[in-house]
Amino acid sequence: xxxxxxxxxxxxxxxxxxxxxxxxxxxxxxxxxxxxxxxxxxxxxxxxxxxxxxxxxxxxxxxxxxxxxxxxxxxxxxxxxxxxxxxxxxxxxxxxxxxxxxxxxxxxxxxxxxxxxxxxxxxxxxxxxxxxxxxxxxxxxxxxxxxxxxxxxxxxxxxxxxxxxxxxxxxxxxxxxxxxxxxxxxxxxxxxxxxxxxxxxxxxxxxxxxxxxxxxxxxxxxxxxxxxxxxxxxxxxxxxxxxxxxxxxxxxxxxxxxxxxxxxxxxxxxxxxxxxxxxxxxxxxxxxxxxxxxxxxxxxxxxxxxxxxxxxxxx
Numbered sequence: 001x002x003x004x005x006x007x008x009x010x011x012x013x014x015x016x017x018x019x020x021x022x023x024x025x026x027x028x029x030x031x032x033x034x035x036x037x038x039x040x041x042x043x044x045x046x047x048x049x050x051x052x053x054x055x056x057x058x059x060x061x062x063x064x065x066x067x068x069x070x071x072x073x074x075x076x077x078x079x080x081x082x083x084x085x086x087x088x089x090x091x092x093x094x095x096x097x098x099x100x101x102x103x104x105x106x107x108x109x110x111x112x113x114x115x116x117x118x119x120x121x122x123x124x125x126x127x128x129x130x131x132x133x134x135x136x137x138x139x140x141x142x143x144x145x146x147x148x149x150x151x152x153x154x155x156x157x158x159x160x161x162x163x164x165x166x167x168x169x170x171x172x173x174x175x176x177x178x179x180x181x182x183x184x185x186x187x188x189x190x191x192x193x194x195x196x197x198x199x200x201x202x203x204x205x206x207x208x209x210x211x212x213x214x215x216x217x218x219x220x221x222x223x224x225x226x227x228x229x230x231x232x233x234x235x236x237x238x239x240x241x242x243x244x245x246x247x248x249x250x251x252x253x254x255x256x257x258x259x260x261x262x263x264x265x266x267x268x269x270x271x272x273x274x275x276x277x278x279x280x281x282x283x284x285x286x287x288x289x290x291x292x293x294x295x296x297x298x299x300x301x302x303x304x305x306x307x308x309x310x311x312x313x314x315x
Contacts (some may be wrong), residue, residue, distance in 0.1 A: 024311035028140055029286060030064035032304050033104035038067040038132060040077055045070075051077045055089045055100035068287075070129040072096065073115055096130060097299070106132070109299040112175070112292045113162035119295050120172050127293035139186050139282035144312045148257040150239075152179070152305040156204045159245035160297040170207055173294030177204035179286070179305070183260060186282035191275040196284060197263050200233040201252070203288070206296065209242030211235065215266045230272045232263035245298070256307075283307075 036059040042050045052063060053076065069076055074095040082090045090099040097109035108130055115128045142148070156177065163173055184196040198218055202211040213235040217228060236243065239254040264281065267273045286307065290298060 023146070023313050026140065026309045026311065028283060028307040028309060029305055030134060032306055034065065034100050034106050034132075035059045035104075036063045036065070038065040038098075039063045040075075041066055041068045043069045043072040043075055050075065053077075053091060053098065054081060055106075056102075064134060066131075066133040066135065067098065068129060068131045068133055069096070070131075071115075071126045072128055072130070098130075103303070105301055105303040107299065107301050108132075108289055109158070110175075110290050110292045110297070112294055112296040112298070113160070115292070116295045119163060119167045120293055123172065125172075125293075127291065129289065129291050131287045131289035133285060133287035135285040136283070139184060139284050140309065141186065141279075141282045142183070142257075142260060142309075143279040143281075145257060145309050146312055147255050147308075147310040148260060149254070149308045149310070150179075150201065150256050150306070151251075151253045151308075152302060153249055153251050154203050154300060154302040155247050155249045156243060156245045156298070156300055157247040158297065158299040159206055161206070161294070162297060163295045168294075173296070175204070175206045175294055175296045175298040176202065176291050177289070177298070177300045178202055178291065179288040181256075181286050181307075182284040183263070183281045184284040185273060185276045185280045186284075187277075187280035190277075190280050192273045192280075195273050195276065196229050197267055197273070197281075198229060198231040199256075199260065199263055200231060201239065201256075202233055202236050203240075203250075203302075204243050204245070204298075204300065206245070206294075206298070209244055210237050215263075215270060217272075230263075230267045230270060232259075232266060234259055 035056045037053050037055040039049055040051050042048050076091055079091040079093050084090055087102045088099050094114045095111055099107045110128055110130050179201040181199045182196045183199050185192045205211055215230055215232050218231050239252045240250045261278055264278055
């Protein structure tokens, strides 16, 4: 079962801070060291929970994370756990790898060269995803927020293009590593109640070292999967130097709040969520990992993702 966003202890801390007129600090991401493993979702829809992977000895039986593996040819639940000589918990086969080092570093790998039996030829063709996700039962409102600080470290130690000769189309075939938040209109009185912004912090794109700011509509793989909600992608130069598959570590430390506001402004300009005020927005979920629409192999390491909201003191 997915836990509520705030533990009882954190709720009590927040209540005490509000009563004393102090700022409230809320850490949104639970289990940033991946100690408790993940609940696994089936590769094909309809979405269903098929088990749990352990990623440490001391982890509880109630993971905060979901592991989604859309369109993979292989279910990670079929991969036996191996604890290597360094104490890492490793699930690895020819299709994918998920592992956790004792220091909390998580490794995700997708071998697109094995996943695809043919190269995608249409935008409607499905593609492989490998995500760690937290979907919150209680949304966290942004009203009264002074800062929304995202910190994490990541590296891309491996990329290999295995597209057959003459079939590469960069508009169809790529690897991207992303950190996403969904910012939902959570005001029941709003005409746009329930609509949301897919807010993207791009970590890696094999086609470019720097991702430019842009917005587009999420049309999905096909009309059934489309959310038809706006996607806002930050300019990656705001938080990282050019990212390449060279194993270099990048430390992200940025206040996302101004970019949350900008994403809503751009949504309004695009005719989306025009009745939504910033105070209506709340964080509905966070997720990170790979989307691999290309016949390509890729690996990412990530550690200690934190999203810390600092709330204004109540007057």
